[in-house]
Amino acid sequence: xxxxxxxxxxxxxxxxxxxxxxxxxxxxxxxxxxxxxxxxxxxxxxxxxxxxxxxxxxxxxxxxxxxxxxxxxxxxxxxxxxxxxxxxxxxxxxxxxxxxxxxxxxxxxxxxxxxxxxxxxxxxxxxxxxxxxxxxxxxxxxxxxxxxxxxxxxxxxxxxxxxxxxxxxxxxxxxxxxxxxxxxxxxxxxxxxxxxxxxxxxxxxxxxxxxxxxxxxxxxxxxxxxxxxxxxxxxxxxxxxxxxxxxxxxxxxxxxxxxxxxxxxxxxxxxxxxxxxxxxxxxxxxxxxxxxxxxxxxxxxxxxxxxxxxxxxxxxxxxxxxxxxxxxxxxxxxxxxxxxxxxxxxxxxxxxxxxxxxxxxxxxxxxxxxxxxxxxxxxxxxxxxxxxxxxxxxxxxxxxxxxxxxxxxxxxxxxxxxxxxxxxxxxxxxxxxxxxxxxxxxxxxxxxxxxxxxxxxxxxxxxxxxxxxxxxxxxxxxxxxxxxxxxxxxxxxxxxxxxx
Numbered sequence: 001x002x003x004x005x006x007x008x009x010x011x012x013x014x015x016x017x018x019x020x021x022x023x024x025x026x027x028x029x030x031x032x033x034x035x036x037x038x039x040x041x042x043x044x045x046x047x048x049x050x051x052x053x054x055x056x057x058x059x060x061x062x063x064x065x066x067x068x069x070x071x072x073x074x075x076x077x078x079x080x081x082x083x084x085x086x087x088x089x090x091x092x093x094x095x096x097x098x099x100x101x102x103x104x105x106x107x108x109x110x111x112x113x114x115x116x117x118x119x120x121x122x123x124x125x126x127x128x129x130x131x132x133x134x135x136x137x138x139x140x141x142x143x144x145x146x147x148x149x150x151x152x153x154x155x156x157x158x159x160x161x162x163x164x165x166x167x168x169x170x171x172x173x174x175x176x177x178x179x180x181x182x183x184x185x186x187x188x189x190x191x192x193x194x195x196x197x198x199x200x201x202x203x204x205x206x207x208x209x210x211x212x213x214x215x216x217x218x219x220x221x222x223x224x225x226x227x228x229x230x231x232x233x234x235x236x237x238x239x240x241x242x243x244x245x246x247x248x249x250x251x252x253x254x255x256x257x258x259x260x261x262x263x264x265x266x267x268x269x270x271x272x273x274x275x276x277x278x279x280x281x282x283x284x285x286x287x288x289x290x291x292x293x294x295x296x297x298x299x300x301x302x303x304x305x306x307x308x309x310x311x312x313x314x315x316x317x318x319x320x321x322x323x324x325x326x327x328x329x330x331x332x333x334x335x336x337x338x339x340x341x342x343x344x345x346x347x348x349x350x351x352x353x354x355x356x357x358x359x360x361x362x363x364x365x366x367x368x369x370x371x372x373x374x375x376x377x378x379x380x381x382x383x384x385x386x387x388x389x390x391x392x393x394x395x396x397x398x399x400x401x402x403x404x405x406x407x408x409x410x411x412x413x414x415x416x417x418x419x420x421x422x423x424x425x426x427x428x429x430x431x432x433x434x435x436x437x438x439x440x441x442x443x444x445x446x447x448x449x450x451x452x453x454x455x456x457x458x459x460x461x462x463x464x465x466x467x468x469x470x471x472x473x474x475x476x477x478x479x480x481x482x483x484x485x486x487x488x489x490x491x492x493x494x495x496x497x498x499x500x
Contacts, residue, residue: 011053011297021046024292027171027179028285038167041476044154048147049295052465055140056298144462148454155448155475156426159441164480173281180284183291184266187300188259194301196254200236203228203303204250206376207236215378227386230369231311231334232303233376254303261306265290265470268313275317276439277479286473295465305466308335312446313470319439320487322350322358330365338453338467341423342446344431349442350486419456426452440481447471 010016028042169176196204206228209216216227228236235257243253266287273283290296299305311332318324329346332339343362347355370387377383430445450468454461 011057011294017050017053017294020292020294021049024289027169027176028289029170030167031170033167036167037161038476041154044147044151045289045293045295045472048144048151048465049293051140051143051147052295052298052463053140055137055144055463058134058137058140141462145455148451148462151472152448152451152455155444155451155472158444158448158475162480164478166479168281169285173284176281176284176288180288180291183288184262187291187297188262190297191258191262191301192255194255196251196258197302197304199228200232200254200258200301200303201251203232203236204240204254206233207238207240208250209376210234210237210372211240213375215382216376229304229335230372231331232307234334234369234372235303235307237372255301258301258303258306261303261310262300264310265306265313268310268317269470269473271317272313272474276481276484277477279479282477282479286470286477290470290473293469296469299463299466304335305464308332308339309466309468309470311335312339316439316443316446316471316474319442319484322354322487323361326358326361327365330362330369333362334365334369336464336467338450338457341427341449341453344427345442345445345449348431349437351437351488354487416456416461419452423449423452423456436482437486438482439484440478443471443478443481444475447475 024042024046028038030036030039033039171179206216210233236254239253239257240250242248243250248256269286269290270280270283273286274280277283311328315325315328315332318328325346329339329342333343343359347358349355350358373386374383377386427449430449435441447468450471454464454467457464
């Protein structure tokens with residue numbers, strides 16, 4: 001049995017998951033009110049973590065058995081083994097010429113810890129990709145789809161839950177704080193022990209090219225022809241700049257960016273609880289649950305999963321400042337496509353005057369992100385290609401066949417089309433129909449839209465839990481927020497987030 005580094009979590013170990021689930025139940029389950037919405041939410045979160053962990057870990061196992069059967073391979077050939085799967089060897093940039101090229105060998109591309117990579121194996125002789133999905137992974141994917149649909153129904157009914165009784169945790173504030181601090185330390189140590197994800201490495205390479213204003217192109221032989229999101233590239237450029245000043249390796253800067261994103265999520269939960277919920281204890285409770293849930297640990301080292309969540313959390317924390325909220329939602333939209341669908345909802349929330357300031361700030365961020373793409377594009381064709389394939393705007397693939405190797409049982413074309421139609425009907429109803437405009441409705445509707453996007457997302461249906469997990473925790477733990485209405489007229493002189 002392979003020795004594991006100290007503080008490294010084994011996500012695929014059922015014993016580890018069972019201990020964590022029992023700890024969560026002991027701290028958060030309301031034994032005095034067994035039939036309560038809070039307990040239902042907690043059970044759904046644990047089931048969601050179970051399905052996601054089973055899906056990812058068994059896909060990793062099938063991949064490792066089929067791609068790397070020889071344990072005597074060198075570490076350079078097979079990459080570094082981690083609890084999240086097999087991490088590919090770090091990508092290299094060409095040392096000569098004016099271009100920075102992403103070199104992604106076939107094995108390194110397949111070794112990427114994503115669903116596309118884990119479910120594909122190279123047939124000997126043909127070099128073609130073939131599906132390789134374990135039955136447990138297949139059933140886990142189906143369970144993940146069903147639980148996501150249950151979460152969607154629960155969020156749609158959130159507005160009808162007018163009674164929000166205060167349900168304290170089974171552990172007092174001092175105990176929760178003591179549990180939260182080591183949970184954060186262990187999770188971040190796990191990030192530091194993992195090799196940076198391939199997409200994060202690619203973003204670092206693009207960020208360096210942005211600082212040097214060089215053209216970047218993807219190796220046409222690579223199985224992954226996408227570009228990093230412009231927000232990731234911009235953040236990576238800042239990380240590269242700091243790394244050059246501090247003389248740090250790019251891999252450590254990439255890890256630092258992921259740790260910073262998780263830190264911002266936790267601080268955002270604490271800020272919202274202090275400013276809007278008037279209870280710091282709720283913030284510690286939400287942060288601790290966020291750090292303990294196994295679904296956080298599955299993709300804990302991927303910047304593309306955590307960065308949009310951090311932007312959205314702080315957009316809600318700054319909801320009384322339309323300009324700041326617009327900037328944060330603009331950066332979130334430049335990371336993954338789903339945040340763009342929240343813009344009409346937020347614009348209507350602010351009304352005519354606040355909505356105008358909100359949209360102007362969003363457009364300013366979009367202009368900055370588009371300009372950053374121009375700096376790393378050689379010509380108009382390269383710029384257009386990056387603009388289409390960046391920010392995970394995979395909506396254009398909705399009518400195409402599922403990606404080779406993806407479990408077609410849960411990503412069938414008809415299911416995606418039906419769910420996409422329902423999604424846009426839901427978005428129209430939330431935006432156009434008259435309804436109370438307050439923070440609790442904005443929070444529930446935004447989370448509902450993000451969860452609904454999971455059901456028709458062309459890649460990895462239901463896997464992007466960290467996108468909405470912090471917002472879902474806000475919905476679960478929040479008190480009544482109907483008194484927190486959007487700002488009218490001029491901005492108040494009070495601090496950001498002060499309750500009306």
